[in-house]
Amino acid sequence: MESTRNKLIKLLAEHTEDYISGQMLSEKLNISRSAIWKHMKELERDGYQIEAKSKVGYRIIGFPERITENTIQWGLKTKWLGKKVIHREVTNSTQVVAHQEAKENKGHGTVVIADEQKIGRGRMSRAWHSKRGSGMWLSMILRPELPPYLAPQLTLLTAVALADTISDMTGTEPLIKWPNDILFANQKKCAGILTEMQAEQDKIQYVVIGVGLNVNQQLSDWPEEIQERATSLQIETNQSWSIQSIIQEFLCTFEKTYDMYMKKGFVEIKKKWEAYGFKIGEWITIYTLQEKKKAIFAGIASDGALLIRNESGKVERLYSGEIDWFNKKA
Amino acid sequence: MLNVQEIQEIIKLIDQSSIEEFTYETNGTTVSLKKSSQKNPVSVQDNQIQPTTKVENVQQSDVKANIKNEPVENEVTSEQSQAVAYDHEIVSPMVGTFYTAPSPEKDAFVSKGSKVDESTVVCIVEAMKLFNEIEAEVSGEIVEILVENGELVEYGQPLFRVNTK
Numbered sequence: 434m435e436s437t438r439n440k441l442i443k444l445l446a447e448h449t450e451d452y453i454s455g456q457m458l459s460e461k462l463n464i465s466r467s468a469i470w471k472h473m474k475e476l477e478r479d480g481y482q483i484e485a486k487s488k489v490g491y492r493i494i495g496f497p498e499r500i501t502e503n504t505i506q507w508g509l510k511t512k513w514l515g516k517k518v519i520h521r522e523v524t525n526s527t528q529v530v531a532h533q534e535a536k537e538n539k540g541h542g543t544v545v546i547a548d549e550q551k552i553g554r555g556r557m558s559r560a561w562h563s564k565r566g567s568g569m570w571l572s573m574i575l576r577p578e579l580p581p582y583l584a585p586q587l588t589l590l591t592a593v594a595l596a597d598t599i600s601d602m603t604g605t606e607p608l609i610k611w612p613n614d615i616l617f618a619n620q621k622k623c624a625g626i627l628t629e630m631q632a633e634q635d636k637i638q639y640v641v642i643g644v645g646l647n648v649n650q651q652l653s654d655w656p657e658e659i660q661e662r663a664t665s666l667q668i669e670t671n672q673s674w675s676i677q678s679i680i681q682e683f684l685c686t687f688e689k690t691y692d693m694y695m696k697k698g699f700v701e702i703k704k705k706w707e708a709y710g711f712k713i714g715e716w717i718t719i720y721t722l723q724e725k726k727k728a729i730f731a732g733i734a735s736d737g738a739l740l741i742r743n744e745s746g747k748v749e750r751l752y753s754g755e756i757d758w759f760n761k762k763a
Numbered sequence: 764m765l766n767v768q769e770i771q772e773i774i775k776l777i778d779q780s781s782i783e784e785f786t787y788e789t790n791g792t793t794v795s796l797k798k799s800s801q802k803n804p805v806s807v808q809d810n811q812i813q814p815t816t817k818v819e820n821v822q823q824s825d826v827k828a829n830i831k832n833e834p835v836e837n838e839v840t841s842e843q844s845q846a847v848a849y850d851h852e853i854v855s856p857m858v859g860t861f862y863t864a865p866s867p868e869k870d871a872f873v874s875k876g877s878k879v880d881e882s883t884v885v886c887i888v889e890a891m892k893l894f895n896e897i898e899a900e901v902s903g904e905i906v907e908i909l910v911e912n913g914e915l916v917e918y919g920q921p922l923f924r925v926n927t928k
Contacts, residue, residue, distance in 0.1 A: 582857040582918055585891035612891040628893040633900060634856050640893075722913050737891055750788075752890040753860040753915065 437462055441472055445483070445493040452490035478651075480566060500548060500677055509681050514573065514688040517543045523565070525552045528627065528643045531572035535631075535639040541576040546680065550645075564654060568665070569646040569679050573687070576639050577695070581632040584640060585752070586699050586737045588613045588628045591642050593705045594687040595624055599646075602682055603670050608711040610758055611730070611739050615646075616711060620759060621664035623647045644683070649673045699737060707732055711758070717741070718757040765794060847906040849924035853899060855916045859890030863912040871912075873923075877905045885923055888916060903927035 440462055444453060455466045462469070473483050473491060482495030502518045509515055517540065524530055527545040534540050549565035563570045577584070592613035599607045599615065607615050607623070615624035624646040631638040647665035655663055667673050694702055707713065710732065717730050719741065728741035731748060738750040765773075765787070777785050777796055785796040855861070863871040863886055873885050879899040888895045907924040910916055 581895065584895070585857070585859075585893040588892045626892065630893055630895045631898070632856060632895055633898070634854070721915070722911075752858045 437464060438472060438475075441469070442476070442481075442493075445491065446496075449493055452484075452486055452492045454490035458491070498675060498677060500546060500680070504677060505544075505546065505680060510685050511688045513542045514691075515542065515544045515684045519543065519545045521545070521547045523547065523549045523551065526550050526643075527570055527572035528629065528641055531574050531641040531643070532629070535574045535641060539576070540574045540639070543574040544684065545572045545574075546570065563645055564650065566676065567650045567654065568648045569644065569676055569683065571680065572641050572643040574639055574641055575691075577637055579637060580635060581630065581637055583699075583736075584628075584630055584632070584637060585612075586694070586702065587640060587642065588626060589706050589733070589737045590690055590694050590702050591626050591628070591644065591687065593702055593709065594690040595626070595644060595646065595683060596709045597690070597705070598679065598683040598686045599623075599666065601686070602679060603666055603674070605666070605669050607709065609706060609709040610711040611733065611756070612737065617664060617669060619664070622662055623664050623666065623669070646679070646683075648676055648679060699735065703733060703735065703737070706737075716760070718760060719751065720755040720757065765789075765792075770794060847924065847926075848928075849906050849926050851901050851903065851925040851927050852921040853885060853897065853901075853923040853925060855888050855918060855920045855922055856897070857888060857890055857895060858918050859888040859895070859916060861910045861912065861914050861916045861922065862887040862889060863908075873905050873908075875905055875908060879903060879905060879925065897922070899923075899925065901925055901927050 441458065444458060444461060455469055458469050459466045469491075473485065477483055480496075480498065481493060484492045484494050486492070500520060502520045505518050505520065506515065519530060519534060521527070521530060524545075524547045527547045527550065530547075531543070531545045534543055534545065547563070547570045550563035550570050575587070577587070589609075589612050592609045592615065595615055596607045596609055599605060605617065607617060610616055610622075613626040613628075614622055616622045624644065626645075627643040628640060629643075630640045647663060649667045650663075650665040652660050652668060666679075690702070710730075712730050713732055715730060716727055718725060718727050726743065728743045728749075731740040731742045734740050734750050738752050739756075740748055741751055742748050773785070773787070773794070774796060777798075783798050785794075787794045863873075865872070865887065872887075873879060873883065877883075879885060880902040881898065881900055883899045884896045885899050885905070886897050888897060903925040905923055906926045908922070909924065910920070910922050916922065
């Protein structure tokens with residue numbers, strides 16, 4: 434079903450030459466006039482320019498910058514990434530669209546972009562809030578010629594490319610929480626990466642890397658429990674950013690980083706990753722099925738694994754597990 | 764590199780403990796110990812270039828070979844495996860955490876008795892936030908699930924037993 438908001442935009446778009454009265458909108462949408470007013474405020478915040486004339490009505494005079502397949506590709510300085518772009522205004526999840534595309538077509542380098550995700554997915558299907566036009570929501574299809582056991586390195590590589598993009602564009606200093614969350618010194622997260630792979634024993638069929646980056650949200654866009662943990666580029670810099678430029682910049686940086694990795698291996702990625710590493714040298718708590726232990730985060734191994742050093746100096750590699758980075762549960 | 768005495772010492776200590784598996788790594792040398800029901804196969808390998816995961820695979824197949832070659836010593840194991848007829852094992856292509864379902868509130872991909880074909884997804888193995896959907900790669904019936912949900916698995920570790928007949 435079409436949302437009230439979308440119906441409202443449609444009505445306004447049909448009347449760009451004349452004003453449409455609040456009364457009429459209220460009747461057509463079956464909501465109160467104060468609800469209409471709230472919607473208008475929200476639209477303005479999302480980049481729509483609305484002219485309100487008292488006793489006459491509303492008129493839309495400007496639409497937000499719109500992402501389309503064409504506008505993304507126009508000015509995109511990549512060699513192979515994003516040569517095919519699939520753009521959806523609304524989708525459940527760009528990951529799902531990318532999986533279908535990968536199964537039906539070859540699609541190495543295909544990028545799926547959405548303005549809005551209904552069911553953005555994080556780790557273990559945890560929801561990711563991805564409101565229309567407020568962030569970069571995309572999934573990339575890759576067919577790397579790598580043995581499957583090396584593929585987890587792609588998650589660290591993606592985090593490095595994203596951190597580079599954020600720091601180059603905004604001048605902020607992002608950090609990477611192992612393996613691939615992006616946050617700032619205030620410990621609030623602004624981006625998440627979800628990587629899914631279909632592979633046989635010794636051959637990767639395809640990899641889909643999903644990236645969600647909060648760009649123009651304000652704190653009030655999120656429920657309270659998320660406000661404590663989340664941030665956006667706008668909140669960090671007090672200015673709004675062009676989603677389209679960020680997408681283009683990210684794709685470009687990712688392609689360079691990926692090509693370098695394919696040529697030279699993980700060494701360079703590791704160096705860059707550690708320069709962004711959150712809490713290196715500090716105590717963290719690790720939860721496994723059997724136990725809970727405290728250890729020092731000693732950096733990452735040559736293959737990207739988390740290195741932890743316990744009190745007796747013993748160093749261990751960790752590939753997976755629940756980690757308490759903020760010592761909240763302790 | 765550990766000398767023979769040190770390795771013997773470690774074996775003794777582990778033998779007396781409840782530790783099932785032990786890996787020690789230094790300067791490109793890996794020592795892996797794993798308890799089967801009655802013995803501790805030991806393998807020491809020099810590996811300068813290859814990643815550990817690969818070596819562990821070699822070691823694991825050594826362990827398996829040991830068990831098969833010495834049925835008397837491992838009576839318990841072979842009796843158990845005789846109880847269910849299988850002719851194929853789905854093994855993990857990487858180190859990571861084994862998940863039976865796409866998310867905690869969802870049903871498992873497969874259970875004992877499930878019929879699978881080549882492209883049926885049987886589980887997810889996650890490492891460094893990469894979620895690898897493992898396909899059966901054969902048609903048949905799942906006769907045994909060898910790993911618990913949430914358990915850590917090694918490269919090459921058997922996850923499922925399949926009867927393809």
